[in-house]
Amino acid sequence: MGYLAPPAVLHRNLLHAGIPAVGVGGPPWVVAYDPSATQAQIDQGNSMAASFDGKGRQTRLLTAIYNDVRVLTTAQLGRIWADIAAAVPEAPRKYLADAGPNAAALFVMDWVVYVQAPTGAQLTAARNNIIAQYTQDNPMYLVQPSFDNTITVYGDEAPP
Numbered sequence: 001m002g003y004l005a006p007p008a009v010l011h012r013n014l015l016h017a018g019i020p021a022v023g024v025g026g027p028p029w030v031v032a033y034d035p036s037a038t039q040a041q042i043d044q045g046n047s048m049a050a051s052f053d054g055k056g057r058q059t060r061l062l063t064a065i066y067n068d069v070r071v072l073t074t075a076q077l078g079r080i081w082a083d084i085a086a087a088v089p090e091a092p093r094k095y096l097a098d099a100g101p102n103a104a105a106l107f108v109m110d111w112v113v114y115v116q117a118p119t120g121a122q123l124t125a126a127r128n129n130i131i132a133q134y135t136q137d138n139p140m141y142l143v144q145p146s147f148d149n150t151i152t153v154y155g156d157e158a159p160p
Contacts, residue, residue, distance in 0.1 A: 002059040002101075004156065010052050016140045019045040027054055057156040059136060066132040068153045069142075077124075079148045080131055095130055100137025106130060 004012070007024045010031075014021040019041045020034035029049035033042055072080070083094065090097040095106050109130045112118065118126055135141050139155030 002156075003159075004057045006052075006054050006056050009055070009057050010049060012140065013052075014045050014048060016143065017044065017048065019048070021045055024049070029054070053158070055158040057139070058159045059139075060155055060157045062132050062136055064157075065135050065153065065155060066128060069128045069131050069135070072151065072153075076148055076151050077127070077131075080142065080145075080151070081127055083145070083147045084131060084134055095134045098134055098137050102133035102137050106133055109133070 007026070010029060011021055011024045014024070014031065019031075020037045021031050022034050023032040024030070025032075026049075029052050031042075031045045031049050033045065037045070069077075069080075085093045085095070088094045088097050093110065096110060098106055109126055113123065113126050113130070131142075135153060135155040137155070141155065142151050142153035144150075144152055
C-alpha cells in the first residue's frame with residue numbers, strides 16, 4: 001500500500017481546495033503560499049493547517065472504495081461517469097490517462113465496457129470497478145468534486 005507523509009497530505013488537501021500553497025512544514029503546521037494567494041485563501045489555508053489531524057494517509061482497499069461507490073445514487077454515479085469517461089487531451093477517456101498502479105487494470109476494464117459491452121447490472125458493476133480503481137490511484141478525485149460536491153469518497157485513509 002502507498003503511504004503519504006503528513007506534510008504531503010496537508011499540502012495535497014490545500015491544493016485540492018484551490019489554495020496556492022507552495023510548501024508545508026511542521027508541526028506546528030505552517031503553510032508557505034504562492035504570492036498569488038489572496039487573503040481569503042491564506043485565511044482558509046491557515047484554518048485548514050490549524051485543524052489538520054497530523055496523520056499520514058495510506059491507500060484504501062479497492063473493496064472499501066468500491067462499496068462506497070456502489071451505494072451512491074444513480075444521479076451521482078451518472079455525473080461521475082460523465083466526468084471520468086470524458087475525453088481528455090491524453091486519451092479518449094479520462095481514466096485511460098491514469099498512470100497509477102491500476103492503469104493496466106483500467107485498460108482491461110475499458111475493454112470490458114466498450115468491447116464486451118455488458119448491460120444492466122454487469123455494466124454498472126464494470127463502471128463502478130473503473131471508478132473505484134481510478135479513485136484509489138487519485139485519492140481526492142471523489143472528495144467533493146466540482147461536478148457534484150455531495151460526493152465524498154476518499155481513495156486513501158489514515159493508518160490504524
